[in-house]
Amino acid sequence: MSKNPNQKLKLLYLYQILLQRTDENHKLTTDELRAALERCGITAERKSIYSDIEALQNFGLDVICQRGTGGYYVASREFELPELKLLVDAIQCSRFITEKKSNELIGKIEHLTSDHEAHTLQRQVYVSERVKTLNEQIYYNIDALHAAISNDVQITFRYFNWVLNFSASPRIQKQYRRDGARYRVSPWALTWDNENYYLIAFDHDAGEIRHYRVDKMDSLVQTDLPREGKQLFDDRFDAAAYSRKVFGMFSGEEKTVKLKCLNRFIGVMLDRFGSSLRPFPADNEHFYLDVDVVVSPQFFSWVFSLEGDVRIVNPPEVCEAFEKQIHKFID
Incomplete structure (x- = not known):
């Protein structure tokens, strides 16, 4: 009879079980760990559990065995629960992140703690009640803008306002500025002001610093042209100070x-x-x-x-x- 291929993954499954199912208030005994591995198609002797736990501890996982009950649990993680709650609050309050993306990000954060503590995070999620941007593209705009700044190149994009259209049933739609013509600017910094993300850039046509709301930018493209306006963005330029003035x-x-x-x-x-x-x-x-x-x-x-x-x-x-x-x- 061939050996179960899952046996080679025993240590990884044990690592996953401990992270997902244990914390200071929720422990698993040796027999419960064996049963959890059994459900994954993996058999384990009691002695092998002891040696595997020791291997995980040597690797850096903070696994504690509570004497008396013999229960094991993960005592500390990369992010503690109060830190995760802070991240969830920040995402909830961020207008520039859409409701859909907010829920996706919070779902990923929940995987950074045990299932039990993830439930306490979920209980404080009220994203649907918050004012959120309508532009799903903003999440990727921010990444593209950081890339353009890092690559020292200009960008082009279309810029719009939200307007009401009453021609049929009333609906909110985009109205592009400059009749849809593309803007071309040199991006230099991103700043967060009044719950919105803004790009601070050098406008080539105006020859001055201007700012643009990132959630109102559409069809953003990097060019091969080098950035301009460096003289206005020397080492003394402070994006935070600029935001305070405006x-x-x-x-x-x-x-x-x-x-x-x-x-x-x-x-x-x-x-x-x-x-x-x-x-x-x-x-x-x-x-x-x-x-x-x-x-x-x-x-x-x-x-x-x-x-x-x-x-x-x-x-x-x-x-x-x-x-x-x-x-x-x-x-």
Whole structure:
């Protein structure tokens, strides 16, 4: 009688069983391990289980035997359960990942822990209730953009907005900008702002830095042309600092703006502009702050939302533009 070919895979099956079915609160005895192997078509003596467990421990698997019950379990893994929950939360909250892709990623994360702990991850999955992008292509766009940056080449793509079409039954559809003509830019960085992914790139036609929402990019292609705009993206360029200046990633003219803020708003300023702020006192209740921002209606809306506790005091042209913006709401 020929030997069962699965016997050669005994150690691998044992490794898989321990990872999938055991954790600190769920253990398997030697007999239970033998029975699990038997269901895989593999016979095992008690002594061979002991030596196989020792081999897995020498390999680096943190298998513990609890004295008394003789139960074995995997005590630690590459990712601990709180870390996996953090990853699941990040995926759930990410608008740029579609609902379908979110569920696929969470399913893969569940395989990084035991079946029992994977159940606790599944209990906190509420992806269908979150606001998600409609563009399934974004997941692959991000990978293609990283590749283009690494390969130091330009890209082309089509750029669109979502619009309502009432010609038949109302439906949401893509409307391509520039009548569908392709954009050609040099990609330099990716940033995540206000729950969306943005590409920061050098626009050849405009000769300046511009940004594009990755979930609104379509038919993205790498070219053989080398990237341009290197002088604007030297070693001093900080993508995170750039994102702090640009409110809602809307373009405008960059200016240094002086703000007068109530003292209790220092936390709001830290959240928005980072820890390198240099506030200086205005009076006992207020401080001044000079910040570099891209002046846009979105910046004015942010200031307006702080209900007068943060005011623009300089430069005069920004103050005037802010007043005009306010009058648009009341005229």
